[in-house]
Amino acid sequence: xxxxxxxxxxxxxxxxxxxxxxxxxxxxxxxxxxxxxxxxxxxxxxxxxxxxxxxxxxxxxxxxxxxxxxxxxxxxxxxxxxxxxxxxxxxxxxxxxxxxxxxxxxxxxxxxxxxxxxxxxxxxxxxxxxxxxxxxxxxxxxxxxxxxxxxxxxxxxxxxxxxxxxxxxxxxxxxxxxxxxxxxxxxxxxxxxxxxxxxxxxxxxxxxxxxxxxxxxxxxxxxxxxxxxxxxxxxxxxxxxxxxxxxxxxxxxxxxxxxxxxxxxxxxxxxxxxxxxxxxxxxxxxxxxxxxxxxxxxxxxxxxxxxxxxxxxxxxxxxxxxxxxxxxxxxxxxxxxxxxxxxxxxxxxxxxxxxxxxxxxxxxxxxxxxxxxxxxxxxxxxxxxxxxxxxxxxxxxxxxxxxxxxxxxxxxxxxxxxxxxxxxxxxxxxxxxxxxxxxxxxxxxxxxxxxxxxxxxxxxxxxxxxxxxxxxxxxxxxxxxxxxxxxxxxxxxxxxxxxxxxxxxxxxxxxxxxxxxxxxxxxxxxxxxxxxxxxxxxxxxxxxxxxxxxxxxxxxxxxxxxxxxxxxx
Amino acid sequence: xxxxxxxxxxxxxxxxxxxxxxxxxxxxxxxxxxxxxxxxxxxxxxxxxxxxxxxxxxxxxxxxxxxxxxxxxxxxxxxxxxxxxxxxxxxxxxxxxxxxxxxxxxxxxxxxxxxxxxxxxxxxxxx
Numbered sequence: 001x002x003x004x005x006x007x008x009x010x011x012x013x014x015x016x017x018x019x020x021x022x023x024x025x026x027x028x029x030x031x032x033x034x035x036x037x038x039x040x041x042x043x044x045x046x047x048x049x050x051x052x053x054x055x056x057x058x059x060x061x062x063x064x065x066x067x068x069x070x071x072x073x074x075x076x077x078x079x080x081x082x083x084x085x086x087x088x089x090x091x092x093x094x095x096x097x098x099x100x101x102x103x104x105x106x107x108x109x110x111x112x113x114x115x116x117x118x119x120x121x122x123x124x125x126x127x128x129x130x131x132x133x134x135x136x137x138x139x140x141x142x143x144x145x146x147x148x149x150x151x152x153x154x155x156x157x158x159x160x161x162x163x164x165x166x167x168x169x170x171x172x173x174x175x176x177x178x179x180x181x182x183x184x185x186x187x188x189x190x191x192x193x194x195x196x197x198x199x200x201x202x203x204x205x206x207x208x209x210x211x212x213x214x215x216x217x218x219x220x221x222x223x224x225x226x227x228x229x230x231x232x233x234x235x236x237x238x239x240x241x242x243x244x245x246x247x248x249x250x251x252x253x254x255x256x257x258x259x260x261x262x263x264x265x266x267x268x269x270x271x272x273x274x275x276x277x278x279x280x281x282x283x284x285x286x287x288x289x290x291x292x293x294x295x296x297x298x299x300x301x302x303x304x305x306x307x308x309x310x311x312x313x314x315x316x317x318x319x320x321x322x323x324x325x326x327x328x329x330x331x332x333x334x335x336x337x338x339x340x341x342x343x344x345x346x347x348x349x350x351x352x353x354x355x356x357x358x359x360x361x362x363x364x365x366x367x368x369x370x371x372x373x374x375x376x377x378x379x380x381x382x383x384x385x386x387x388x389x390x391x392x393x394x395x396x397x398x399x400x401x402x403x404x405x406x407x408x409x410x411x412x413x414x415x416x417x418x419x420x421x422x423x424x425x426x427x428x429x430x431x432x433x434x435x436x437x438x439x440x441x442x443x444x445x446x447x448x449x450x451x452x453x454x455x456x457x458x459x460x461x462x463x464x465x466x467x468x469x470x471x472x473x474x475x476x477x478x479x480x481x482x483x484x485x486x487x488x489x490x491x492x493x494x495x496x497x498x499x500x501x502x503x504x505x506x507x508x509x510x511x512x513x514x515x516x517x518x519x520x521x522x523x524x525x526x527x528x529x530x531x532x533x534x535x536x537x538x539x540x541x542x543x544x545x546x547x548x549x550x551x552x553x554x555x556x557x558x559x560x561x562x563x564x565x566x567x568x569x
Numbered sequence: 570x571x572x573x574x575x576x577x578x579x580x581x582x583x584x585x586x587x588x589x590x591x592x593x594x595x596x597x598x599x600x601x602x603x604x605x606x607x608x609x610x611x612x613x614x615x616x617x618x619x620x621x622x623x624x625x626x627x628x629x630x631x632x633x634x635x636x637x638x639x640x641x642x643x644x645x646x647x648x649x650x651x652x653x654x655x656x657x658x659x660x661x662x663x664x665x666x667x668x669x670x671x672x673x674x675x676x677x678x679x680x681x682x683x684x685x686x687x688x689x690x691x692x693x694x695x696x
Contacts, residue, residue: 325656329626332655336677337581343681344585349592357588364581 003143009072022071029227030064033057036234040241048109049246052100053237056093060230063089076138083145084130087157090202091125094160097198101168104190104246105175108490125157146209161202165195186240193236200229255300262292322499326513330375334368341365375513381446382498382515385522392440392526399553400444402437402476403428403469409448410467417456423464424456432469435476438551439527447523450516451480451544457512458505458542459484475529475547483541492536496521504538524548571693574601574616576609576635577624577653582677586622589682597695598686606630610638613645619693622685623671625654625662636669649692651675653685 009015014023037057044050066082066089073079095118102110110118128134137148172191179187204226211222240246341361344350350358410426417424437444455465459482468479487495491502499514524532529549536542573590577583583602590600603612606627613621621639625632632652640646651673652666666674673692675685 329656332676332678333579333582336655336680337579337585339678340582340585340589340680340682343683344589347683349588353588360584361588364584368581 003074003076003140008074013068013072015072022068026064026068026227029230030061032234033230034061036237037061049100049103052096052103056096056100059089059093059096063093064227070144074143076140076143079143080135080138080145084134087134087153088126088129091122091157091160093201094157094164094198095119095122097164097194098167098171101171101190101194105171105187121160121163125153125160128153158202158206161198165198165202168194168198186246189236189240190246193233193240196236197229197233200226200232204229262289262296319498322514326499326515330513331372334372334375337368338365338372378513378515378519381443382519382522385443385519385526386498390522390526392443396440396442397438398441398556399436399438399551400441401555402435402478402548402550403433405437405439405441405445406448406467406469406478409445409452412449413452413456416453417465420456420459421462422456422459423462424466425464426467428469432471432476435471436551436553436555437476437527437548438553439548440523443523443526447520448478448546450520451546454516455480455482455484455542455544458482463541471550472547474550476550478546478548480544480546481541482543486538486540486542487534487536488538489536492534495534496532570599571597571620571695572599572601572616572618573620573622573689573693574603574612574618575622575653576603576606576612576627576632577622578604578606578627579624580604582624586682586685589686593683593686594690594695597690598693606632606635609635610642613639613648614642617645618648620649620651620689622651622653622689625652625656633665633669636666636671640669651689651692653677 034057037054040050041054063086066086069082070079070086073082098118099110102114109115133150134153135145135148136150138145139147168191172187176184176187205223208222208226237246341364345361350361406428407426410424414424452465452467459465463483464481466479466481468481470477470479485504487502488504491500494500495502496517498518500518501512501514505512521532524530524546527548529547531547532544534542534544575583575586583604587600587602590598601612601616601618603609607629609623609630623632623635632654636650636652639648639650650669650671652671653675655677656662663674666672675688680688
């Protein structure tokens with residue numbers, strides 16, 4: 001069926017019967033939204049935040065497209081088909097907006113339960129929208145279905161938008177209280193952008209429809225200003241991208257400038273009359289365009305370089321401040337005890353003390369000195385290997401028996417393991433006993449000890465730490481298995497970074513430089529094909545895997561194995 | 570006799586100060602020590618100290634957490650707390666401590682036991 005309000009539109013959309021404002025309001029907004037959506041997606045398709053924004057921009061574009069069709073098309077079946085999808089898109093935009101803000105604030109995905117709640121909220125809209133419960137008829141005289149939408153259904157999906165606005169406000173307000181000054185600014189920008197968008201997007205149509213119904217307004221074009229919400233949102237998103245590097249999009253300003261000037265100059269071709277006398281004009285425009293492209297390319301390249309330098313400096317500054325944090329606490333703690341004890345010795349406070357009291361003091365000074373030298377060694381060793389593609393010094397490379405290195409490392413730590421009453425085992429199967437590895441004898445032992453020491457440190461009392469060796473083709477794999485506190489999944493990716501300690505590690509052990517695993521991994525990586533990885537479950541335990549290449553050369557030095565009561569299977 | 574509770578997860582530090590307070594203020598101050606931050610609140614509740622010397626970086630429960638908990642309980646919320654730590658005293662740390670009413674922030678490395686005892690006595694009006 002056809003309603004004869006306008007003539008058949010060309011390309012589904014274009015007709016002279018509708019107000020020109022319709023196209024001006026919808027088409028540029030949709031194009032810009034799609035452009036920004038794609039741009040953000042392309043610049044960080046692995047980031048959840050970027051992907052959700054892309055999703056919102058696609059849904060928004062689908063919605064504007066369907067609304068344009070509703071306005072301009074005259075085929076009733078087609079309009080009704082599109083109409084039923086409008087509400088589904090609105091519902092999805094509402095829940096995606098909440099998800100978007102949550103990820104923006106918390107930098108992680110929603111818990112499964114919340115996801116299920118959101119899906120169940122939007123499910124009725126998806127299920128009922130294509131049915132006659134949603135649309136009961138069509139007004140052929142006005143060519144729309146406004147008066148045939150089931151009111152409770154309409155109220156429900158509009159309420160989803162209102163719910164999203166409230167939910168988002170609560171999320172933002174809660175985070176705002178504890179946010180840093182910089183993040184507070186971002187929260188305000190993002191909050192204002194999103195709330196503007198949602199309020200205009202969800203409520204404007206209902207509001208203008210209401211004004212028309214009560215006779216306060218007869219201007220049907222008023223409805224189109226609702227799209228301004230998206231424009232405002234995009235402006236805020238733009239500020240966030242440029243000012244705060246949200247979405248990790250960089251260089252936007254320079255690239256946008258280059259594209260705009262290029263397009264402006266390029267579009268001039270279309271306005272020049274095809275006339276022989278205008279050939280000069282063609283040449284001029286071509287030359288200008290070429291200059292713009294070359295200059296633009298150079299500009300973007302130099303901005304990119306500056307940007308990289310800037311982020312490198314930011315990274316160094318971050319490491320510096322982390323270093324100061326570590327130094328201020330980890331180094332000062334033993335020093336302050338030694339200083340305090342020494343001051344009392346100096347003042348003669350211990351002169352009349354019983355021997356056992358004095359012994360406690362002596363032991364305290366010794367233990368704190370050991371801790372201090374451990375920390376200093378950690379720092380110096382880490383500084384030595386702290387470079388991209390660290391390689392061993394050739395003169396320190398030796399071919400060593402790997403099972404001996406492992407046994408030595410275990411022996412050095414057996415006292416520590418016994419103190420915690422751990423079931424501590426180092427198992428070397430027969431087929432691995434004679435395998436050699438070309439390595440740095442000082443560094444490899446320390447690297448293994450760091451892994452084992454960590455396993456012991458973060459194991460619960462009476463837990464277990466097992467060190468196992470196995471052959472895997474041309475490699476040997478050392479497994480360090482514990483049933484300790486585990487590594488929080490969200491912190492796993494940065495575990496090997498300098499000065500990084502998992503949050504639960506800090507809670508279990510207040511002391512630690514966050515350099516142990518950084519150093520240990522650098523050493524493993526310096527072997528050709530050397531690799532370290534781990535599997536972990538929170539509160540269940542962790543297994544570190546260290547893969548080293550087997551060397552067929554004969555052993556160049558013998559390791560001195562200190563025999564001990566260690567159980568060797 | 571005033572009561573002081575010193576909470577720190579470093580046993581050597583506790584030994585040191587226990588001795589210093591015994592030697593220098595035995596008749597004015599009774600010093601209690603606790604190395605397990607999780608038990609801190611319970612100890613404050615039972616001892617009701619006139620002053621708490623509180624380390625900030627501890628395993629399981631930070632000093633700031635302890636202070637925040639103290640301020641929530643009507644019975645002990647007015648306890649005088651002195652932050653005694655080696656963690657960096659940057660403005661963020663200081664303002665968060667001020668938020669829970671801690672204005673005395675002492676750095677361990679800057680002090681020796683003698684000075685700490687004197688300052689505690691001064692704060693408690695015993696000197």
